[in-house]
Amino acid sequence: MSTAVNPPPDAPLPWGSGPYSIKRHGVSLTNCDSEPVQTPGCIQAHGALLVLRLSDLTILQVSENSAEFFGETPEALAGRKVESVVGAEGVARLREVIEREPIERNSLYALTLPARGAAGALDVCVHTVEGVAVVECEATGRGGAVDYFRGVKTALGRMQAANGLREFCRRVAEEVRALSGLDRVMIYRFHADLHGEVFAEAKRGDLAPWLGLHYPEGDIPRPAREIFKRIWIRPLPNAAGPLVELVPLANPDTGRPLNMTHCALRGASVMYTEYLANMGVAASLTLPILRDGELWGLIACHHYTPTHFPYQMRAACEFLAQVATLQLKSAEQSEQLVYRLQLEGVHQQLVAKAARDGDLMALTDRQPSLLDAMEAGGAALHHLDRWWCMGKTPEPAQLDALAEWLHTRPDFASATRPVFVTDSLVRDYPEGAGFADVASGVLAVPLSRARRAMIVWFRPETNQTVNWGGNPHEKPLVTGPHGPRLTPRRSFEIFTESVHQRSLPWTTVEIDSALRLRLLVMELVVSRAERLAELNADLTRSNEELDAFAYVASHDLKEPLRGIHRYAHQLLASAQTLDDENRKRVEGLMRLTVRMDSLLDSLLHFSRVGRTTLELEEVDLNEVVEEALEMVGARRSDGNFTVRVPRALPSLHCDRVRVREIFSNLLSNALKYSAPAPARIEIGYLPPEESASRPNAPAESVGHTIFFVRDCGIGIEPRHFEQIFRMFKRLHGRDDYGGGVGAGLTIVQKLVQRHGGRVWVDSAVGAGSTFYFTLPCKQTTAPA
Amino acid sequence: MKRAHAATVLVLEDCDEDFETVLDAARLAGVTHEIRRAITGDECVALLRDFAPAVAPVLVLLDLNTPKGDGREALRYIKEHARLRAVPLVVLTTSANPRDLGFCYDCGANAYHVKPVRHDEHLRVLGEIFGYWLRAVALPQER
Numbered sequence: 001m002s003t004a005v006n007p008p009p010d011a012p013l014p015w016g017s018g019p020y021s022i023k024r025h026g027v028s029l030t031n032c033d034s035e036p037v038q039t040p041g042c043i044q045a046h047g048a049l050l051v052l053r054l055s056d057l058t059i060l061q062v063s064e065n066s067a068e069f070f071g072e073t074p075e076a077l078a079g080r081k082v083e084s085v086v087g088a089e090g091v092a093r094l095r096e097v098i099e100r101e102p103i104e105r106n107s108l109y110a111l112t113l114p115a116r117g118a119a120g121a122l123d124v125c126v127h128t129v130e131g132v133a134v135v136e137c138e139a140t141g142r143g144g145a146v147d148y149f150r151g152v153k154t155a156l157g158r159m160q161a162a163n164g165l166r167e168f169c170r171r172v173a174e175e176v177r178a179l180s181g182l183d184r185v186m187i188y189r190f191h192a193d194l195h196g197e198v199f200a201e202a203k204r205g206d207l208a209p210w211l212g213l214h215y216p217e218g219d220i221p222r223p224a225r226e227i228f229k230r231i232w233i234r235p236l237p238n239a240a241g242p243l244v245e246l247v248p249l250a251n252p253d254t255g256r257p258l259n260m261t262h263c264a265l266r267g268a269s270v271m272y273t274e275y276l277a278n279m280g281v282a283a284s285l286t287l288p289i290l291r292d293g294e295l296w297g298l299i300a301c302h303h304y305t306p307t308h309f310p311y312q313m314r315a316a317c318e319f320l321a322q323v324a325t326l327q328l329k330s331a332e333q334s335e336q337l338v339y340r341l342q343l344e345g346v347h348q349q350l351v352a353k354a355a356r357d358g359d360l361m362a363l364t365d366r367q368p369s370l371l372d373a374m375e376a377g378g379a380a381l382h383h384l385d386r387w388w389c390m391g392k393t394p395e396p397a398q399l400d401a402l403a404e405w406l407h408t409r410p411d412f413a414s415a416t417r418p419v420f421v422t423d424s425l426v427r428d429y430p431e432g433a434g435f436a437d438v439a440s441g442v443l444a445v446p447l448s449r450a451r452r453a454m455i456v457w458f459r460p461e462t463n464q465t466v467n468w469g470g471n472p473h474e475k476p477l478v479t480g481p482h483g484p485r486l487t488p489r490r491s492f493e494i495f496t497e498s499v500h501q502r503s504l505p506w507t508t509v510e511i512d513s514a515l516r517l518r519l520l521v522m523e524l525v526v527s528r529a530e531r532l533a534e535l536n537a538d539l540t541r542s543n544e545e546l547d548a549f550a551y552v553a554s555h556d557l558k559e560p561l562r563g564i565h566r567y568a569h570q571l572l573a574s575a576q577t578l579d580d581e582n583r584k585r586v587e588g589l590m591r592l593t594v595r596m597d598s599l600l601d602s603l604l605h606f607s608r609v610g611r612t613t614l615e616l617e618e619v620d621l622n623e624v625v626e627e628a629l630e631m632v633g634a635r636r637s638d639g640n641f642t643v644r645v646p647r648a649l650p651s652l653h654c655d656r657v658r659v660r661e662i663f664s665n666l667l668s669n670a671l672k673y674s675a676p677a678p679a680r681i682e683i684g685y686l687p688p689e690e691s692a693s694r695p696n697a698p699a700e701s702v703g704h705t706i707f708f709v710r711d712c713g714i715g716i717e718p719r720h721f722e723q724i725f726r727m728f729k730r731l732h733g734r735d736d737y738g739g740g741v742g743a744g745l746t747i748v749q750k751l752v753q754r755h756g757g758r759v760w761v762d763s764a765v766g767a768g769s770t771f772y773f774t775l776p777c778k779q780t781t782a783p784a
Numbered sequence: 785m786k787r788a789h790a791a792t793v794l795v796l797e798d799c800d801e802d803f804e805t806v807l808d809a810a811r812l813a814g815v816t817h818e819i820r821r822a823i824t825g826d827e828c829v830a831l832l833r834d835f836a837p838a839v840a841p842v843l844v845l846l847d848l849n850t851p852k853g854d855g856r857e858a859l860r861y862i863k864e865h866a867r868l869r870a871v872p873l874v875v876l877t878t879s880a881n882p883r884d885l886g887f888c889y890d891c892g893a894n895a896y897h898v899k900p901v902r903h904d905e906h907l908r909v910l911g912e913i914f915g916y917w918l919r920a921v922a923l924p925q926e927r
Contacts, residue, residue, distance in 0.1 A: 547881075548881070551879055551880070551881040551884075552849075552879075554878075554880075555849060555877075555878040555879050558878045558899075558901055559799055559802075559878055561901050562801065562802065562878070562899060562900075562901045562903070562906065563799070563801035563802075565901055565902060565903045566801050566804070566805055566903045566906070567801075568903075569903035569904065570903075590902075593901060593902075594901060594902055596901075597901040597902075601880075604880070
């Protein structure tokens with residue numbers, strides 16, 4: 001059957017405006033979409049059909065094979081009462097059924113006509129449609145007395161015990177096969193895009209399995225699908241068997257052809273019979289499975305030799321199909337529930353792990369991962385400005401571009417359901433064509449807009465995952481007059497185009513589960529953020545307390561100091577009472593109070609250096625050095641010393657005030673500890689590529705720009721290299737080299753550490769000292 | 785404000801030595817105003833309440849860290865008081881805490897000084913304060 005080729009718009013149909021007959025007109029690939037499948041004019045020749053006027057049960061139309069069944073030609077029967085065919089008893093039974101049973105468009109068994117000549121006993125079914133009663137007669141063919149009632153009863157028991165949808169469908173297939181004895185019974189399920197899949201199968205042992213094969217939408221075209229919404233069964237016991245026409249073709253009362261939708265004997269389209277023949281199938285029995293009034297799937301039975309479908313067997317199968325339809329929803333729900341529980345279970349494990357590890361990477365880097373629950377080909381987590389990928393995903397650069405695009409979409413930013421879901425990414429995002437093979441289907445949920453964190457699942461192009469019924473490796477069968485087009489193989493080729501760059505669709509269960517995972521992760525993130533905020537608040541509080549304490553302590557210590565200084569001052573003022581020795585002692589007392597004062601100031605400053613936050617900005621170090629020189633009261637070329645900066649310093653992301661303090665402390669030391677000769681100071685830096693193998697350089701300095709301040713002063717003995725950075729540690733006499741409390745280098749070290757860097761010294765006595773330090777903040781511009 | 789003989793300088797200072805230094809500095813600077821001392825913040829506020837509106841102090845020197853209602857409370861009382869608001873108020877404290885500094889200026893203090901430990905320095909700072917606020921500066925006339 002075909003929908004792919006449309007007829008030329010104006011081509012006249014061979015049957016014009018008159019009644020259609022498969023036998024007379026047939027159809028071709030170009031007009032099969034217009035085929036009047038409901039009024040085919042013909043029935044399958046294994047049965048006979050009578051059309052009766054409903055008011056008086058007069059015979060209006062008869063199938064042309066009536067003589068074989070009733071011993072009289074259609075012409076002889078036309079216009080007579082049906083009693084002449086079914087007898088008085090039969091008429092009474094027919095009337096009873098017509099009057100009492102719900103047979104409008106619903107064929108019911110009425111009676112069995114006893115054997116008459118070659119035809120044997122006939123099962124007679126009747127239904128009404130458009131003002132006529134349609135009587136269908138078929139051989140009963142009851143060989144042995146098969147107990148269908150018992151068969152159905154056990155079948156129902158087994159079906160109800162099934163767990164989940166697939167299991168349920170497999171049992172339906174098995175039970176239908178057991179009842180019908182047919183070679184192959186498939187549960188054929190329609191997907192959202194209307195292509196179908198053999199979802200469950202029961203078959204003769206020697207046949208190749210078709211389970212899991214997919215068939216394009218066109219293999220069961222729309223008109224056929226529409227009919228299957230209205231009938232319960234479609235028997236075709238001999239697909240290649242002859243067809244017989246109704247005589248006359250049109251109802252003589254109305255001039256209209258018979259609507260055969262509900263006829264079991266309805267003649268099949270040649271497109272369908274040829275399709276079956278091309279697959280080697282001789283007989284078929286098809287029963288629809290509906291869900292919420294829509295065609296969910298079919299019970300499709302194939303037999304490889306022409307057969308006979310006794311009415312009772314059909315009725316039993318029909319009953320099973322109806323039970324399947326009724327139970328499908330709950331089976332499907334239980335299947336979804338199983339999948340949902342499985343998804344939720346894995347997702348909760350993931351989040352629990354992430355909570356334990358304190359890191360979202362736990363979603364991706366171990367078992368189970370994001371990929372274990374969802375049926376997807378790949379998954380990616382964007383977190384901490386990078387992608388964590390599992391399975392088959394696009395490249396990171398492609399992911400970046402996709403994420404960028406996702407963030408522009410309103411559905412991705414929705415307050416209630418922030419999710420982007422598609423089974424064909426290229427439809428909305430043409431750039432997706434570059435990776436359609438791994439990611440035609442995308443299911444993405446945002447985790448954080450500010451940090452651009454998200455989780456994305458990818459589903460490959462359907463062609464990559466699906467076993468198509470037209471598997472090109474299968475040997476082609478003999479094909480009919482319409483050629484290879486009417487084979488699954490050929491229709492597959494056409495359909496390949498329509499699944500190009502498309503994936504299997506995402507289910508509601510999957511989308512909901514992704515959204516729930518998102519909530520779980522966000523709860524986790526929020527609870528961690530809250531904990532962090534608490535810790536921060538604690539830290540701020542204790543920092544503030546420390547700060548206040550340092551000020552109060554220094555205040556309380558300084559007050560008595562001021563008093564001591566005052567009294568000493570007054571003692572000195574009353575000079576006449578002091579001899580020289582005592583005057584010196586009092587002067588010493590005053591000097592000590594002043595020194596104590598500056599020690600307290602240094603201590604206070606040091607205690608704050610480590611705690612206040614850095615204010616990072618882009619800083620030109622050349623300016624900073626100028627400012628530092630000014631602070632220590634020196635200009636580059638004073639008479640007493642020279643400061644050289646051989647090459648311009650770079651700009652740096654750092655705290656301007658604090659880096660200035662580093663330089664001013666080091667410069668102040670360099671000036672202080674100059675040899676008797678005027679100080680010569682050099683300030684410079686080594687970019688990372690030159691910074692290897694500096695003497696005493698700690699390992700952490702490798703790969704960073706190293707700054708240095710070099711003097712040619714008195715130098716330091718190597719054994720003191722560590723001590724000099726200790727608080728209040730002085731190597732020289734209190735008042736030698738301009739005095740000082742011995743806090744400068746300690747503060748330098750603290751400031752460098754606050755920038756994540758290291759400071760160290762290289763020196764030799766008499767040969768000057770070089771203080772090196774790193775400030776490993778990103779260097780953004782090269783010096784001009 | 786009249787430079788009446790009875791004009792007063794109010795000093796909030798709990799430390800005796802520091803108050804002595806204030807008196808020394810006043811003498812050295814030739815200040816003739818009456819200098820009244822409060823030791824606690826509460827006392828300071830009480831003294832100000834007792835002043836008749838016409839004889840408000842011409843200058844207030846405030847230490848911050850005093851017992852029983854510290855200098856901060858006295859500062860707020862003065863600067864929120866409709867008539868006292870215009871009286872020059874100079875904070876003299878040992879605290880170099882930038883928070884204290886910010887707080888005082890936010891409340892309307894006219895100046896903030898950290899007391900030097902060196903006595904001579906201390907005297908010099910006080911001398912300059914007296915010179916500036918009692919002589920150099922122009923203030924609103926009594927309303």
